[in-house]
Amino acid sequence: MTGSTTPIYRPKPAFDLLRVPGLGRLLRWRWGRLVFQLPLAVVAAVMIYDGLTGPKLAPQNLATVAAWVHYRGLVVLALLLAGNLFCMSCPFTLPRTLARRLSGHGRRWPMALRNKWLAIALFVGLLFLYEALDLWASPWLTAWLIVAYFAAAFVFEALFAESPFCKYLCPIGTFNFVGSTISPLQITSRDTQVCRTCVGKECVNGSAQVLGCGTELFVPQMRSNMDCVLCLDCVRACPHDNVALAARKPLAELTIAAWPRRWDVALLALVFAFTALGNAFGMVPPVYALESALARWLGTTNETLILALIFGVIYVALPVLAGVGAAWLSQRLAGAGSLRVVLARYAPAVVPLGFAVWFAHYWFHFASGALTIIPVLQSFLIDHGVTLLGAKPNWRLGAILPADALFLLEMGSVLIGFIASLAVLRRIADNTHEDGRMATRAMAPWLALLALIAVLAVALFTLPMEMRGMMAG
Amino acid sequence: MTSKKQLRRSFILLILALGLALTLSACQRASQQIDTGASSGIAMTLAVNPDPATVGQAQVTVTINDASGQPVSGAAVAIKGDMSHAGMMPVLADATEDGAGVYRTDLEWTMAGDWIVTVTATLADGQTVEQQFDLSVAQ
Incomplete structure (x- = not known):
C-alpha cells in the first residue's frame, strides 16, 4: 500500500532538454519530429527544383548556396552547441517512413555489413565525388545528389526491416555521428532502476503506437551519441517517461571507452580527421601544383585518376597508416593490449581536432557568404513573379564577418580543437595506466599525430584560398 | 504475396518520383533562357x-x-x-x-x-x- 503513494526514486536530474517548458513538450509530442522535418522537406524540394531548372551558376542557385554554404555551416554549429539536430530533422527519412508503410516488413540487414566499413567507403566516396565532379559548382548535380539521397533512403527502407540507411550507409549521418560525439546533449535514461524492471523495453522494441529506435540503440546502455539520429522515438515509446535528452560533461564520451573496440569504428574517427584536412586541401594552391606534377610524372591527363590518387592517399592511406602506426608505437612503448585495442582506445582523441578543422573550413564559407542566400532567394522569387523581398536582388550582400575575423576564427578553432584533443588523450592515458610515466609514453605517438594534424591545418588555413574548379586546374 | 505486392507498389512510386525529377531536369525556367x-x-x-x-x-x-x-x-x-x-x-x-x-x-x-x-x-x-x-x- 505504501508503494503506491511513495514516489519512485529518481536521481537529481541534470539539464534535460525534454523538460524545458514548451520545447520539451513539442519534442516529446508524437508529431514533434515532423514539425522539424517538414520545413526541411520543403527546403529540399525547392533546392531540387531550383537546381534542376534555375541558374547554372552556383552562387546564384539555392541548391548550391543552401547545400554547400548554409547546411554545412549550420550543421557543425548545431553539433557543437546541441547535438545531431540535422538527423533529427532529416527530410530524407520522410519517404523512408512511407516506404516502410508500403512495403511492410523487409529483411534484416546482413550481419557481414553491420559495421562502419560501408559507411566509411560511402563517406570517402562522396567527398571524392565532391572534388572530382566539382559538386560545389554545379546546381544540377547538387539537385540530383539530393534526389539520390531521397531515393536511397526509400529503397533501403523498403527492402530492409531496420533503418540501415541511417546507421550503415548515409555519408551525412556518418559525419554527424562522429561529430555528435563531442556534442553536449545525449539520450539517456532518467532512472536506470526503472529500465531494469521494464518488461517491454519499448524504447528499442517499439509499441503498437510508436516505433522503437530505428538504429536499435537501447537507452539504458547508451554511452555514446554514435548512431543516434535523435529521432526521439525512444522518448515517445517509453511508457515510463524515463528517457532524457540530458546535458553531459564536455568530451566525456571520448574518454570513457564508450565505443566498441573495433577496427572500423577507430578508423572512422581517423578518417573523419584526415578528410577534414583533405577537404580543405582541395581549395588551396598546392593541390593544383600537385595535380600538375602528378600529371607530368604519370604522363596522363586523366584527372579522375590523379584526384583518386591524391585523395585516396589523404582520405584512406594516411589515416590508416598514421592511426595504426601511432597505435603500434604506443603499444611498443607502453603495452596495455593488442594493436586493435590500443588503436580503439586512443582513436577518439583525434575527434575534437578533426571536428575543429571541419568547423574552421565550413565556417570560413558560411561566415564569408551567409548573406548571399538573400539575393539568391530574391532572384528566385522574382523569377516566379513574387517581389515580397524586393523587386531587384541585392547582390552586394555577402559576409557576416570581416576577413580578419575569419582568419582568427580558423586559427582559434584549430587551437581549441588541439587543446581539447590533448585533454582527451591525457585522460585516456591516465585512465589506462596507473604509472604516470607509462601514461606519458603511451600517449607520445598520439601527441605527435595530433601535432602533425594541427600544424597541417594551420598551414592550410594560412594559405590563400582559391575557388577553382578542378577541371580548370 | 502481399509483401511482394506492397514492395512493387513502393518501387512504382519511386520510379514515378525519379521520372518527375528527370522531367524537371530537362526544363529550364523562362528567366534562364537568355x-x-x-x-x-x-x-x-x-x-x-x-x-x-x-x-x-x-x-x-x-x-x-x-x-x-x-x-x-x-x-x-x-x-x-x-x-x-x-x-x-x-x-x-x-x-x-x-x-x-x-x-x-x-x-x-x-x-x-x-x-x-x-x-x-x-x-x-x-x-x-x-x-x-x-x-x-x-x-
Whole structure:
C-alpha cells in the first residue's frame, strides 16, 4: 500500500532538454519530429527544383548556396552547441517512413555489413565525388545528389526491416555521428532502476503506437551519441517517461571507452580527421601544383585518376597508416593490449581536432557568404513573379564577418580543437595506466599525430584560398 | 504475396518520383533562357588588364559589334563576376563607352580561382544581350 503513494526514486536530474517548458513538450509530442522535418522537406524540394531548372551558376542557385554554404555551416554549429539536430530533422527519412508503410516488413540487414566499413567507403566516396565532379559548382548535380539521397533512403527502407540507411550507409549521418560525439546533449535514461524492471523495453522494441529506435540503440546502455539520429522515438515509446535528452560533461564520451573496440569504428574517427584536412586541401594552391606534377610524372591527363590518387592517399592511406602506426608505437612503448585495442582506445582523441578543422573550413564559407542566400532567394522569387523581398536582388550582400575575423576564427578553432584533443588523450592515458610515466609514453605517438594534424591545418588555413574548379586546374 | 505486392507498389512510386525529377531536369525556367546575341548577330568580346588576370584591381574592356562587324554604340553595359563556388559575393560594375562599341570599367578580382564574367548589354533599341566568359584569376 505504501508503494503506491511513495514516489519512485529518481536521481537529481541534470539539464534535460525534454523538460524545458514548451520545447520539451513539442519534442516529446508524437508529431514533434515532423514539425522539424517538414520545413526541411520543403527546403529540399525547392533546392531540387531550383537546381534542376534555375541558374547554372552556383552562387546564384539555392541548391548550391543552401547545400554547400548554409547546411554545412549550420550543421557543425548545431553539433557543437546541441547535438545531431540535422538527423533529427532529416527530410530524407520522410519517404523512408512511407516506404516502410508500403512495403511492410523487409529483411534484416546482413550481419557481414553491420559495421562502419560501408559507411566509411560511402563517406570517402562522396567527398571524392565532391572534388572530382566539382559538386560545389554545379546546381544540377547538387539537385540530383539530393534526389539520390531521397531515393536511397526509400529503397533501403523498403527492402530492409531496420533503418540501415541511417546507421550503415548515409555519408551525412556518418559525419554527424562522429561529430555528435563531442556534442553536449545525449539520450539517456532518467532512472536506470526503472529500465531494469521494464518488461517491454519499448524504447528499442517499439509499441503498437510508436516505433522503437530505428538504429536499435537501447537507452539504458547508451554511452555514446554514435548512431543516434535523435529521432526521439525512444522518448515517445517509453511508457515510463524515463528517457532524457540530458546535458553531459564536455568530451566525456571520448574518454570513457564508450565505443566498441573495433577496427572500423577507430578508423572512422581517423578518417573523419584526415578528410577534414583533405577537404580543405582541395581549395588551396598546392593541390593544383600537385595535380600538375602528378600529371607530368604519370604522363596522363586523366584527372579522375590523379584526384583518386591524391585523395585516396589523404582520405584512406594516411589515416590508416598514421592511426595504426601511432597505435603500434604506443603499444611498443607502453603495452596495455593488442594493436586493435590500443588503436580503439586512443582513436577518439583525434575527434575534437578533426571536428575543429571541419568547423574552421565550413565556417570560413558560411561566415564569408551567409548573406548571399538573400539575393539568391530574391532572384528566385522574382523569377516566379513574387517581389515580397524586393523587386531587384541585392547582390552586394555577402559576409557576416570581416576577413580578419575569419582568419582568427580558423586559427582559434584549430587551437581549441588541439587543446581539447590533448585533454582527451591525457585522460585516456591516465585512465589506462596507473604509472604516470607509462601514461606519458603511451600517449607520445598520439601527441605527435595530433601535432602533425594541427600544424597541417594551420598551414592550410594560412594559405590563400582559391575557388577553382578542378577541371580548370 | 502481399509483401511482394506492397514492395512493387513502393518501387512504382519511386520510379514515378525519379521520372518527375528527370522531367524537371530537362526544363529550364523562362528567366534562364537568355538572348546571347546569336539570333541578332551581336558579338561581344571581353579583355582584361592585366592579362592573365591576377587578384587585385583590373580593367575590363567589352567590345560589342553587330552582325556586319560594325561597333554598337550607346549600349548600357553591366558586368557581374561570379566565382564558381557558392557563397561568394559577386563583383559588380557598369562599363562606360570609351570609343565606338568599346566599353571599359575598373573592378577588383577579390580571390584567386575560376570566375564566370556575365556581360549584360542593353542596346539603344532596348534589346538585351547577355554573354558569359570564363576567366581564371591567379594569386
